Amino acid sequence: MRKASIITRARKAFRALIRSASGYDAASGSGRWPHSYALSAPISQQLAASRVAARKIGHQSQNNALIASIIQHAVTAIVGDGPSVRSVHPDPEIAAQLHAAWNKFFADCSVEGGMSLGGYLSRKARAFFVDGESFTKLIVDPDAMRLKLQLLSADQVDSAKTLPSFGMTGDTPNIVAGVEFDDAGRRAAYWVLPTPPDSPWASVAPPVRVLTQDICHVFEPQWPGVPRGISPLTAVAGLARELDDALDASIVKLKTTAVLTAFIRDPEGYMLKDHPLLPMLEPGAIMRLPEGADVQFSPTSDMASLSEVLTHIERMICSGAGVPAFFATGDYGSVNYSAGKLALASFQRRIKAIQQNHLVAQLLIPIWDRIVLLEVLSGRMRAPDYESNPERYAASFLFPGWPAIDxxxxxxxxxxxxxxxxxxxxxxxxxxxxxxxxxxxxxxxxxxxxxxxxxxxxxxxxxxxxxxxxx
Incomplete structure (x- = not known):
């Protein structure tokens, strides 16, 4: 027993020596940083936290006014009424035919029907902020040879489906959180549940393997090799929860202060007797109290600095979310022209990055390529150089512009x-x-x-x- 305690103390002393030898406070050299305040395994920790964070942020998106406003403004800025396409094909006739096919798809793109591409992208952008990712299944109508989109919830891609290959090759796949990788590290397939797990009478069937060519995964990979996304609002969700508590407490404080109570003190007990001249507190009344009696009112709370504290918290949340505070709060009186223009320019860069890096690269380009392929395979468009010059059948996407301030x-x-x-x-x-x-x-x-x-x-x-x- 004594020997074991000596070994334990020696281990602790050795670990303390290693920490102190680092010379950096951030490396826990001084002991000020708790050991839990670190991302020791970012990928595993993100996979464990992403679905829990999505459920909490999803609740906030429906119950927290500031988070709901942030998501609404971000989604509107990203999508607007939907992008237009510009074919780069040098032949005007082929380019016009591709534009016509795109416009037909744009008007009704979802398998559910009755939804334009602009509305579909709004749902995608919202899922990007709540779940941190969104999945689209490309479905081809075999009769009409037309493309339709099926929006999958993040929970529909089975995050519990994990099967490590342990470095083996051949028939042993490497599956992490429902995403299958081949031997070269490329995404090969997704394991998709037939119905969303939270839908009424959800199917209990196991996940089905869907090739990556038929799935568009929109997410922002924050770490090398991470297979799934996490909400960009994760960093501010806790602070938004504290803001809710602060607002609730402030409202209770205001209500308590509004309940004004008067306490009449009578040391001799004269006013406590059954006396016909017992004073009653009435608005505007002038009362004469017996000698030794006085009146005290309940203390009122000082809330002079409350507005500054709440405004500071709101600004921190909006800053972490990447949305100007005057957008989300609607407080345009607190910003001048120069500051507003600078904040708007930063917000526009962020929106453009999401549009090009995620919506265009991860969703719109695969959709366009599939539309072009279907036009060629169905015989609706004659394209003799489709295989020899595929770059001619590319396109660029133009999102709605920003109105000028002046x-x-x-x-x-x-x-x-x-x-x-x-x-x-x-x-x-x-x-x-x-x-x-x-x-x-x-x-x-x-x-x-x-x-x-x-x-x-x-x-x-x-x-x-x-x-x-x-x-």
Whole structure:
């Protein structure tokens, strides 16, 4: 027993020596950092926490006003009314045929029916913020040879399906949280439950293997090799929960303060007797109390700094979520023009990153490729160079642009940029989510397009700003 205690103490002393030898406080050298305050195994810890976090954030998305506002503004900014497509094929006839096929798909894209691609992408973007990921199954109607999309819940991809290969090759797959990898580390398949586990009368059938070519997985991999996603609101979910508690406590405090109570003290007990002149507290009454009696009221709570504390917490939550605080809270009176423009620019970069890195790369490009393939295989489109020149059948996606804060200043800046050859018309038009070919076609069809409006435009551009005149 004594020998065991000596060995235990020696081990503890050795570990303490190793920690102190690091010389870094973040490495627990000083003992200030708890051992639980570390991601020692990020992938495993994320897989264990992702579904629990999704359920909690899903609850907040329906019950926490700030989280609901953050998700609503982010989803609207990412999707808008849906992207337009621009085919890069040099043949105008083929490009027009591909656009027609895309427009037909855009109008009704879901297997459920009655949903445009814009509405479908809104559901995808919402799942991205709540679950941290979303899955789409590409389904082809064998009769019409048309593509339809089936939205899968994150729980429908069986996260309990884990089968390590232990480095073996051949028939032993490597499955982690419902995602199957081949020997080279590429995603080979997903193991999908027939129905969502939370649906009424859910199926108890085991998961089915679906090839990765038929599944689009939209998520943000935060660690190398992580197979699943986690909500970007995970870092602020706890603080949002504390904000709820603080608001509830503040409301109770206000209600308690509003209940004003008066306490009449009478040391001689005169007022406690059955006396006809017993005073009754009434609004606006002037009362004469017996000698030695006085009145005390319940103390009122000081809430002068409460607004600043709650506002600071809201700003921290919005900052962690990547949404400007004045967007989510609706408090536009607390931001000036310069600060609002800077916050909006940062928010736009974040939104553009999500659009291009996740929606376009992980979902829209596979959808477009499948639509083109179906047009070729069905014989609806003749494409002799489809296999030899597949790059001709690519496309770019244009999301709705951001409205200018000051349209006159933006028009002047764009005009100067084009005149100085710093930007092109195509770049400026694409920034608004439109195709330059469509704009040129509209201008060509405009009966007033031949009128010389250049002098009027020059006069307008040379006018000084009203803000400058007032200054």
């Amino acid at each position: 349209e006159l200043k933006a028009a002047k800046a764009n005009t100067l940029a084009v005149a100085a050859k710093l930007r092109s018309r195509a770049d400026i038009i694409a920034e608004q989510g439109r195709d330059i070919a469509d704009v040129d076609a509209e201008i060509a069809a405009d009966p007033y397009a031949d009128d010389d409006l250049s002098s009027d435009a020059t006069n307008i551009a040379n006018q000084p700003d009203t803000e400058t005149q007032n200054a």
